[in-house]
Amino acid sequence: MxxxxxxxxxxxxxxxxxxxxxxxxxxxxxxxxxxxxxxxxxxxxxxxxxxxxxxxxxxxxxxxxxxxxxxxxxxxxxxxxxxxxxxxxxxxxxxxxxxxxxxxxxxxxxxxxxxxxxxxxxxxxxxxxxxxxxxxxxxxxxxxxxxxxxxxxxTQEQGIRVLFAxxxxxxxxxxxxxxxxxxxxxxxxxxxxxxxxxxxxxxxxxxxxxxxxxxxxxxxxxxxxxxxxxxxxxxxxxxxxxxxxxxxxxxxxxxxxxxxxxxxxxxxxxxxxxxxxxxxxxxxxxxxxxxxxxxxxxxxxxxxLPDRPDDSGIARPRHLDPTALATPSLALANAVRETLRIGDLIETMLNHLLQVLQGGQTALSKELRRLDDDVDALYSAVKLYLAQVPREALSEHDNRRWAEIIELAVNLEQAGDIIERMLGKVQDQKTAQRHSFSDSGLEELASLHGQLLANLRLGLSVFLSGDKESAKQLLREKRRFRAQERRLAHAHVGRLHQQVVQSIETSGLHMELIADMKRLNSLFCSSAYVVLESGETGALHHEDNGVE
Incomplete structure (x- = not known):
């Protein structure tokens, strides 16, 4: 024995x-x-x-x-x-x-x-x-x-010899x-x-x-x-x-x-x-x-072994391979890819929101809420996946990258919640009070929305590449967005002074949507600070001067 x-x-x-x-x-x-x-x-x-x-x-x-x-x-x-x-x-x-x-x-x-x-x-x-x-x-x-x-x-046992014989x-x-x-x-x-x-x-x-x-x-x-x-x-x-x-x-x-x-x-x-x-x-x-x-x-x-269709209705992570957890560098790369996928979902949600603002059908509203559920599911998956990465095995650079991934995932999840709330506000205004935006107001929101979408894409690119020049450009775009948001708020007040009926009816919603877009823009531009903070702080202070 x-x-x-x-x-x-x-x-x-x-x-x-x-x-x-x-x-x-x-x-x-x-x-x-x-x-x-x-x-x-x-x-x-x-x-x-x-x-x-x-x-x-x-x-x-x-x-x-x-x-x-x-x-x-x-x-x-x-x-x-x-x-x-x-x-x-x-x-x-x-x-x-x-x-x-x-x-x-x-x-x-x-x-x-x-x-x-x-x-x-x-x-x-x-x-x-x-x-x-x-x-x-x-x-x-x-x-x-x-x-x-x-x-x-x-091998010397008689029973074993008989067995092999x-x-x-x-x-x-x-x-x-x-x-x-x-x-x-x-x-x-x-x-x-x-x-x-x-x-x-x-x-x-x-x-x-x-x-x-x-x-x-x-x-x-x-x-x-x-x-x-x-x-x-x-x-x-x-x-x-x-x-x-x-x-x-x-x-x-x-x-x-x-x-x-x-x-x-x-x-x-x-x-x-x-x-x-x-x-x-x-x-x-x-x-x-x-x-x-x-x-x-x-x-x-x-x-x-054909691919099986996923009928659960909720998105599932594609890149969070559990066997890669023993190799932190591979696990972080997987988490980056899944986080970028969350960013793609946020971009789709923004596109749907614009169509809803322009009078889109109810089906788009349901799809937008489903996408927010997908964002929440993928965010939870990324968070739990990163929690299993052995931090003691991470280098200093990988530790920073770990924190960057968590921060962006949190920001994108918050962005999804904000977009869903914006949808609810728009629907309440249109269904309960049956009011609609003026042509000028809708054009302004669409313009700000386009700028917001571009900053989301640039922010994801900065997160992926870590390029300092792109990060500086992102902060400049954030400052330009802030100036545009102020200009549009003043233009809206001007229409109220002119007694434009549609502007008066949707004034509260209009200003709330602009404020929500401002918060979204801050979330999307946060990756620039992470990149610039790892370099020369002087560049960050110079670019961030006067930027909220």
Whole structure:
């Protein structure tokens, strides 16, 4: 019982080491990995090479699968290059299995020792996070040694020998057992290395080992598909395509199992090396041969997992991928995209409001209220998403960006509420009192509305780019809006003096709408202050002189 517990704890340590390496690499190089995986992969060979490189870096094809499915789910990447990356990931994990079979017992304590020193002394720096990666790599190497040490006594048990002796080379049965190994150990790498050890101990024959290795590949595909269950259909298609490719590989190798086993057995290699060598050869040939078919596989997966229409009536976040929370830079980028989406909804609400002012139909009023519900839902989603970002892992720049996103999201949510209240005021005036604006008054409101809409767009652009010149321009536009608002208020009073009936009837509403637009404009222009405050304060004071 103690031996089995030692084996399970070693497997758990391997999983934990892999997790530490993945999160550490993503925290240091997350944004760079995103660029590598989501850009410049239009050519299949480049995507294939990117999959090999990233998997070698994060030490896990499952980690690569999480990244790729996340990017596809967010619309950053199409399915075809994503499948090419996953084929490269299969080759990358096979190569890493070969590297980890070398005698690296001296490397594990060295990595853990140096990693702890760097991580504890420079925890919030890049060097500290690289120390975290070194700790993870050291734990992985140590775990592999412990797995071999713990499994060796188990293999001497008579019952275990009988169990493995029952595997007679039936490829389907062996593949099923190998898949279970990968699922239990949460790693195809551990399953392959365990298979190599069992082969070296003479407990299983080479044909059985081949079946277990192929099954371990399939198990990792099943694991990735189960992990992607929380993704959108677009993200799940990546895991599905990768799993189908591994099942096709099983079908293709079945007719050649005996000749392949005889050829491998004739090589002057140790049994463990033969198993690892087959793993590298099988994955490399399978993935290279299937690379030209990724377009066809993408269309097939789209047919199997079509997009489901959202009938809930309330907008749902598109970019807030929970798997990116372990990488703060990626999580902040997701929150930025979702916040800009809220800005697009506010722009649509403003356009609807103008049409209502001009006598639009009741349907527009209902649509505007529905859009405000969408704004509230997305604002809550962004707020809760950012609350889950580990603040201690953020750099000073990312901390500022975190605060900027929260501030803009709050401002946009308030803007949505103001626009909805403006709609209510207009409807009350038109339905209860049946009054309408004068032509001059409506023209003035439309002019101010156009200026407000332009400032919203410029404010979102400043938030996204952080450009100081654009921020200064936004403050100038705010000052111009303020001057225009005062001029229109004076013009309205002039019409009252001229006894214009429509102006008298709608005077209160007219002035309230101008005041509401002034508040909206302040909310839209707030991003300029954030950008300029991070630079020279003198520029801010100069541009903001006399601006409310």
């Amino acid at each position: 103690l031996t089995l517990l030692n084996l399970l704890s070693a497997i758990a340590l391997l999983i934990w080491g892999t997790q530490i390496v993945r999160t550490g690499i993503l925290r240091v190089y997350g944004s760079h990995l995103r660029k590598v995986l989501s850009h410049n992969v239009s050519k299949r060979p480049m995507a294939f090479a990117a999959g090999i490189g990233v998997t070698a870096l994060v030490q896990s094809s499952n980690a690569t699968a999480l990244l790729v499915t996340s990017f596809v789910a967010q619309g950053l990447m199409t399915l075809t290059p994503a499948l090419a990356i996953m084929l490269g990931a299969d080759v990358g994990t096979a190569l890493m299995a070969r590297v980890l079979t070398f005698d690296l017992s001296w490397l594990s304590p060295l990595l853990i020792f140096l990693g702890v020193i760097f991580f504890l002394s420079r925890k919030q720096t890049r060097a500290g996070q690289l120390g975290r990666v070194a700790i993870g790599l050291g734990l992985m190497l140590l775990a592999l040694e412990l797995i071999v040490a713990a499994a060796t006594p188990i 029952s595997l007679t080379g039936d490829l389907l049965l062996d593949a099923l057992v190998g898949a279970l190994f990968a699922l239990i150990s949460y790693s195809s790498l551990a399953a392959v290395l365990l298979t190599a050890m069992l082969t070296g101990a003479g407990l299983i024959s080479l044909p059985v080992a081949i079946g277990l290795v192929i099954g371990a590949n399939i198990g990792s595909g099943v694991l990735a598909f189960l992990t992607s269950s929380l993704q959108t259909p677009a993200g799940r298609r990546v895991a599905l395509g990768s799993l189908l490719y591994k099942l096709i590989g099983l079908l293709l190798v079945m007719p050649f199992l005996d000749p392949l086993a005889n050829w491998l057995d004739s090589l002057d290699w140790r049994p463990e090396e033969v198993v690892i060598g087959f793993h590298v050869l099988y994955n490399s040939l399978r993935c290279v041969l299937m690379l030209p078919s990724v377009g066809l596989m993408a269309r097939f997966c789209n047919w199997l």
